[in-house]
Amino acid sequence: xxxxKFGGSSVAQAESLKKVQQIVSDICRNEPAIIVVSALGxxxxxxxxxxxQACLQxxxxxxxxxxxxxxxxNLSQELKLDTITQSWLKEKFKDLSNLLEGVFxxxxxxxxxxxxVLGLGEELSSELITHYFQKSDLNARHYDxxxxxxxxxxxxxxxxxxxxYRRINAIKDEINLAIxxxxxxxxxxxxxxxxxxxxxxxTASILAAALxxxxxxxxxxxxxxxxxxxxxxxxxxPIDQMSFQEAMELSHFGAKVMYPPALTPVLQKKIxxxxxxxxxxxxQGTLISSEPKAERTTVRGLSSINHINLITLSGSGMVGxxxxxxxxxxxxxxxxxxxxLITQSSSEHSMSVAVHEDDCPKACNIIxxxxxxxxxxxxxxxxxxxLDLSIIAVVGEDMGYTxxxxxxxxxxxxxxxxNIRAMAQGGNELNITFMVRxxxxxxxxxxxxxKFFLSTSKKVNxxxxxxxxxxxxxxxxxxxxxxxxxxxxxxxxxxxAVSNSRKMFFTEDEKLIEDWQKKLNxxxxxxxxxxxxxxxxxxxxxxxxxVDITASQEVSEVYDQILDSTTSIVACNKIAASxxxxxxxxxxxxxxKNNVDFRFESNVGAGLxxxxxxxxxxxxxxxITSIEAVVSGSLNYIINKFIEGYGFDEALKLAIxxxxxxxxxxxxxxxxxxxxxxxxxxRESGYTLEANDVDLEAMVPEYCLKSKTTGELIExxxxxxxxxxxxxxxxxxxxxxxxxxxxxxxxxxxVGMKTVGPEHPFYxxxxxxSIVSLNxxxxxxxxxxIKGAGAGAEVTASGIFGDIISISxx
Numbered sequence: 132x133x134x135x136k137f138g139g140s141s142v143a144q145a146e147s148l149k150k151v152q153q154i155v156s157d158i159c160r161n162e163p164a165i166i167v168v169s170a171l172g173x174x175x176x177x178x179x180x181x182x183x184q185a186c187l188q189x190x191x192x193x194x195x196x197x198x199x200x201x202x203x204x205n206l207s208q209e210l211k212l213d214t215i216t217q218s219w220l221k222e223k224f225k226d227l228s229n230l231l232e233g234v235f236x237x238x239x240x241x242x243x244x245x246x247x248v249l250g251l252g253e254e255l256s257s258e259l260i261t262h263y264f265q266k267s268d269l270n271a272r273h274y275d276x277x278x279x280x281x282x283x284x285x286x287x288x289x290x291x292x293x294x295x296y297r298r299i300n301a302i303k304d305e306i307n308l309a310i311x312x313x314x315x316x317x318x319x320x321x322x323x324x325x326x327x328x329x330x331x332x333x334t335a336s337i338l339a340a341a342l343x344x345x346x347x348x349x350x351x352x353x354x355x356x357x358x359x360x361x362x363x364x365x366x367x368x369p370i371d372q373m374s375f376q377e378a379m380e381l382s383h384f385g386a387k388v389m390y391p392p393a394l395t396p397v398l399q400k401k402i403x404x405x406x407x408x409x410x411x412x413x414x415q416g417t418l419i420s421s422e423p424k425a426e427r428t429t430v431r432g433l434s435s436i437n438h439i440n441l442i443t444l445s446g447s448g449m450v451g452x453x454x455x456x457x458x459x460x461x462x463x464x465x466x467x468x469x470x471x472l473i474t475q476s477s478s479e480h481s482m483s484v485a486v487h488e489d490d491c492p493k494a495c496n497i498i499x500x501x502x503x504x505x506x507x508x509x510x511x512x513x514x515x516x517x518l519d520l521s522i523i524a525v526v527g528e529d530m531g532y533t534x535x536x537x538x539x540x541x542x543x544x545x546x547x548x549x550n551i552r553a554m555a556q557g558g559n560e561l562n563i564t565f566m567v568r569x570x571x572x573x574x575x576x577x578x579x580x581x582k583f584f585l586s587t588s589k590k591v592n593x594x595x596x597x598x599x600x601x602x603x604x605x606x607x608x609x610x611x612x613x614x615x616x617x618x619x620x621x622x623x624x625x626x627x628a629v630s631n632s633r634k635m636f637f638t639e640d641e642k643l644i645e646d647w648q649k650k651l652n653x654x655x656x657x658x659x660x661x662x663x664x665x666x667x668x669x670x671x672x673x674x675x676x677x678v679d680i681t682a683s684q685e686v687s688e689v690y691d692q693i694l695d696s697t698t699s700i701v702a703c704n705k706i707a708a709s710x711x712x713x714x715x716x717x718x719x720x721x722x723x724k725n726n727v728d729f730r731f732e733s734n735v736g737a738g739l740x741x742x743x744x745x746x747x748x749x750x751x752x753x754x755i756t757s758i759e760a761v762v763s764g765s766l767n768y769i770i771n772k773f774i775e776g777y778g779f780d781e782a783l784k785l786a787i788x789x790x791x792x793x794x795x796x797x798x799x800x801x802x803x804x805x806x807x808x809x810x811x812x813x814r815e816s817g818y819t820l821e822a823n824d825v826d827l828e829a830m831v832p833e834y835c836l837k838s839k840t841t842g843e844l845i846e847x848x849x850x851x852x853x854x855x856x857x858x859x860x861x862x863x864x865x866x867x868x869x870x871x872x873x874x875x876x877x878x879x880x881x882v883g884m885k886t887v888g889p890e891h892p893f894y895x896x897x898x899x900x901s902i903v904s905l906n907x908x909x910x911x912x913x914x915x916x917i918k919g920a921g922a923g924a925e926v927t928a929s930g931i932f933g934d935i936i937s938i939s940x941x
Contacts, residue, residue, distance in 0.1 A: 132306070133158050134344045136167040136313065136335035140352040141409040142256055143172035145209035150409055151260070152267050154350070155308070159269060165309045165342075166271075167335040168260055170252025171206070174199065175314075178249050185234040192231055200224045203255055210263045219258070227251060246315075246323040253312035253331065261310045271308045277317040280337055282324045290337065290396075291319070299341035311338065332393030340396035346403045349389065354408040355417030356381060356389075359433040363573045364580045366590070371415055372423040373431050378404070380526040380562045381434045394419075429536060430527040430583040435572050439471060440491040441517040441553055444498060445481035448510025456482060462501040468494050472522055472564055474553045483553050485522060485566060520552055521572045525563040525579060537563055543582045546941075547673050548697025548725045549575050570671060578673040588623040591939045592672045594698075596630045596663065597680030598651070600790060601703060604928035605680065610644050612932075622939045628666060630658050632681075637666050664689050668696045676728075676938060678931060679704045682793075690729070694721045699728040701934040703927060708734055709807035712819055728938045733930030735762055735808045736901045736921050740933070744917060745815050748907055755816035757876035757906040759914075762808045764899035764922025765791040765799050766830060766871045771898060774868060779831075779855040780848040787841070791899055791922045797836050797844060801829045802871070806882050809873035812903070813880065820880060828883030830871050861886070868894055892916055899923060 135158070137151055158164050170178075177199055184192035200220075207217055230248055234240055257273060264271035279298045281291040302309075313331025316324045326333045332349060339347040356378065359367040373381075375398050382389045389406070397404060404419040449455050456475070459482060463470060472485035486494050498514045505511035530536045537556070540563055544551065554565035567575050581589055593609075595602060609624050616622045626643040629636055634655030636647070643650060656662075660683075667675060675698040679686055687706040694700060700722070702708065708715055708731050722729035735741045741762075745755060761767050765786050772782035783800075786792050792799050806825050813820040829836060832851055838844040848855075858869050867886040870893045874881055887893045892914075896902055901921025904914040920926045 132303070132342055132344055133162055133164040133348065134167070134335055134339040134342070134346070135164060135348045135350060136331060137169065137409065138331065138349070138351045139169040139172035139174070141350050142168055142170075142260065145206060147409060148206075148210065148260065148263060150412070151350070152264060152269070154409065154412055155264065156267070156269060159308050163306050163308065165306060165311060165338055166260075167311045167313045167331055167338065168253065168257050169313050169331040170256050171202065174202075174252035174256075175249060178252055181231055182234060182240055182245065182248055185231040186238055186240050188235055188238060192235070193228075196224070196228060196231065203259065207259055207262075210259070210266070212259065212262050212266065216259070216262045220255070223251070223255060243322055246325050250312075250315035250323060250325055253314045257310050257312035264308065264310070269308055271310055272306075273310050274302070276311050276313070276315050276334055277321075277323060279311075280316040280326070280334060282316050282318050282326075284318065292396075294319075295337060296341040299338060303342055329389070329393050332389055333396075336393045336396040339402050340400045343400065344402055346405055347397055348405045348407060350407050350409045352408065352410060354411055354414035355406045356419075356432065358431075358584050359576050359580050360435070363435075364433075364576050366577075366580065366584075368584065369415065370417050370432055372418045372420060372427065374423050374528050375419060375421055376561055377431045377526050377528050378419045380524060381432045383524075427529070428527070428583065429529045429533045430525055432526050433576050433579055434524045434526065435576060436471065436522045437569055437572065438488045439485050439520050439522050439566065440488050441483055441485050441520055441566060442491070442494060442498065443481055443483040443515040443517070444502070444511060445515065446505065446509075446511035447480065448505055448508070449482070450479045452479075455479075458501055459484070459498065462497050463494060466493065466497055468497070472553060472555050472566065474555050485520070485553065488518070491516065491518075517552060519569045520566045521569045522564060522566055523572065523575055523579075526561065528561060530561070530563070539582060540579060541565075543578050544575060546726050547574065547578045548727060549578070574671050574673045581673070588617050588621045589939065590623045590625055590674060591935070592625050592627045592670075592675045593678055593935070594628045594663070594667050594675065595626065595678045595680065596635075596660070596683075596686055597678075597703070598629050598631050598647070599680070600924045601927045601931070602629075602631075602680040604924045605678070605931050606644065606647060608928055608932050613644065616936075620936070620940065622936065624935070624939070627670065627672070627675075628663065630660075630663055632658060634658055635663055660686055660689060664692055664696070667693065667698055671696075674939070675699070676701055676935060678702075678935065680931065682706070690718055691721050694718065694725050694727055694729065697725050697727055699938050700730070701931055701938070702729070702731040703733045703931055705731070705734045705804070705807045705811065707731075708814070709810040709822070712814065712821055715814055728941075730934040730938065731811070732934050733927050734811050735760075736903060736917070736919070736930075737764060737923065738926040738928075738930035738933065739901060739903070739917055739919050739921060741812070741903050741917050742815050743937075744915070745812070745905070748905070748909075748915075749817065753907045753909050755905055755907050756911075757874075758809070758812050758816065758903070759872060759874045759876075759893075760809070760812065760901070760903040761870050761872055761893055761896060762812075762901050762903065762921060763799060763805050763871060764901050764920065765793075766805070767896055767901065768899035768922060770869060770871065771896070773855070773859070774862070778849075778852065780845050780852075783848065784845065789899075790924060796841060797838070800831045800844075801836050802827050802882050805871065805873050809875060809880060809882060812873075813875045816875075818875070818878075820875070824880055826879075826881040826883070828881075830884060870896070892918075 141147055181192045181195045261271050261273040281294045283289045283291050313334040314326055316326055318324050355369040357367040361367045401421040407416040408414050468490045470484045475482045495514050502511050525540055549571050552566040556563050625641045629647050629651050634651055635658045636651045636655040677693045677698050677700050679702045681704050690707050718729055732742050768791050769782045769786050773779050806827050810820055835847040838847050867888050869884050870887055872885045899922040902918040904916055906914045
């Protein structure tokens with residue numbers, strides 16, 4: 132005997148019923164079956180709405196009733212059922228209309244009427260499905276559940292097990308294909324009762340237990356129970372097997388596939404439950420068993436409940452005094468307020484309970500009344516209320532035997548800046564339950580799920596501001612490396628937003644990398660950094676990184692807000708790290724407080740590992756004692772071209788044509804960019820250095836820097852030809868070369884043109900290369916040299932990419 136239950140989504144429309152018919156037809160070829168059906172999807176809620184409207188003497192209940200009738204009539208016509216069935220349907224709705232009219236007049240809903248009205252959805256669906264099966268040449272017979280499932284004293288889900296099981300077994304041998312309506316039952320007087328929320332599951336569970344079935348099949352619109360809610364965690368996967376206890380825990384904490392009381396009859400008989408997908412019957416589904424297979428993950432699933440508030444009772448008068456907990460729970464229980472989570476400090480100074488937000492005002496008033504005397508005497512504080520929270524449960528039967536699960540859960544939450552408001556863990560360690568802000572639920576579920584279920588790849592969400600020359604190269608690099616990163620490093624870089632100085636574009640589509648330019652140009656909205664950051668905050672995705680490839684002061688000023696949203700920053704923009712030292716230090720502290728990264732490797736030397744090397748030396752106990760560096764690849768390129776024989780103006784034009792300079796080359800030639808890089812190097816080395824502490828000498832005369840356009844700048848450089856030719860003469864006569872050098876030693880910092888001889892490491896620096904020389908406690912006689920390409924879109928993009936990968940790999 133097969134017992135199958137089909138939920139509301141499975142029987143909602145003609146097309147879905149055809150799938151149900153095919154599933155049942157395949158089963159009935161080999162063995163008898165009982166089919167339990169819910170009302171058409173959403174019908175029970177609509178019937179409840181009709182009752183409420185009628186009770187309030189709201190005439191719109193008639194329109195709602197007409198819609199319900201038309202929906203069932205249309206279904207019967209689509210299934211091509213006979214006119215007899217349609218006439219029966221009409222009579223049923225006539226009876227319903229009379230009941231609602233009585234409610235309208237009385238402005239009251241008697242319990243019997245409520246049970247008749249709310250149970251009508253299952254009556255209707257089960258009759259229609261029976262007639263449809265019969266029309267499809269299936270030997271189906273309708274059984275009224277009220278004749279076989281009996282409850283005690285009109286108390287709904289309080290089952291009269293002995294009487295119900297006897298009645299069901301009496302028809303066991305006559306069943307070929309039986310159709311039972313779910314949800315409805317009757318008491319010993321024959322009066323209609325309901326089995327409560329999830330009642331159709333309960334009906335099927337009772338039938339399976341009564342007949343000692345080997346298995347109960349629940350057919351729904353998902354392929355079993357998932358490791359998390361797929362609507363919140365897109366990478367959730369079906370669970371192939373789990374224990375009864377795990378299923379109970381997940382169901383209690385919000386997993387919608389099953390309702391916990393429905394498990395009770397089959398749990399007592401140790402009958403397996405198989406959850407299957409009506410719309411994908413070939414999928415494996417989830418087997419819930421008393422003896423699941425041994426090879427399985429420690430954590431089986433995650434679940435959550437929203438709309439929860441936390442009430443905390445605290446006070447010195449609670450310490451060492453017995454009975455407080457009993458009084459607290461008793462006063463709530465007397466008013467039928469359900470407590471979802473309980474936690475108490477070991478000092479007994481405070482106790483917190485989680486209740487549904489609808490019960491919260493009533494609960495607070497009850498607690499205040501119960502402890503009014505203690506509150507008046509200042510022994511206990513008034514209840515403290517925290518709103519807009521959610522409960523998350525991490526469930527797994529084997530967690531109690533595996534050290535470190537709690538550490539991993541709370542560690543990964545902390546790394547993503549998620550704060551725990553309260554937590555509890557049962558003595559059997561079957562679940563770890565905690566509360567977070569409702570706005571953090573999606574992020575929390577995803578980071579935990581990624582930690583325990585997805586060893587293949589980690590999703591990293593990128594928000595990129597500045598998609599010009601360097602930004603475009605970065606996006607090209609991400610696209611070309613995407614497959615390699617997933618396969619070799621387990622990192623899945625997802626572009627969530629892009630922006631230039633004119634437009635910005637956001638998306639939930641994880642394939643933006645494929646056509647970001649088109650989307651930005653055609654669908655982008657006006658660029659606004661405040662709205663850009665608001666989108667990051669509202670999305671609240673785990674593993675988020677903001678990538679700043681602008682040179683914008685405005686963007687750098689919102690770094691603290693970004694870091695506070697638990698989003699890491701990778702900055703090509705030098706402004707923040709070279710701003711006032713107090714601001715630089717504050718940003719470092721904010722990132723540390725929020726457990727996120729603030730990285731800016733590409734600020735100095737483009738893609739060269741300069742800052743990371745300095746940090747490595749510091750972390751191993753070394754100390755930087757002096758810095759000497761050529762850190763402007765564009766300026767070095769100009770000097771090298773000048774050494775080759777080009778005029779200074781010609782060398783500058785070549786650098787501009789290669790894209791090595793800023794759009795306004797004066798920003799390179801005035802030396803401020805190099806000064807900023809020196810500030811960053813010194814600060815990362817552990818020194819407090821401000822811009823006005825640096826002796827700055829521009830590369831070219833002040834006269835040239837006063838030009839208003841690039842064309843005028845070139846003209847003025849030509850006029851100063853003699854000044855530059857004197858450089859050439861000096862280099863030739865003294866066998867030296869000019870380099871634009873930043874240096875820091877003994878607290879003194881300078882930036883300017885210096886000559887170096889053939890023995891100096893800066894004498895031979897090719898093309899647009901940069902070079903950094905570090906003297907340390909360990910590298911006294913021979914400095915550590917870091918040398919390589921220091922300018923260009925591709926190498927700068929590689930430096931940014933390196934920071935992204937470094938953060939993603941943590």
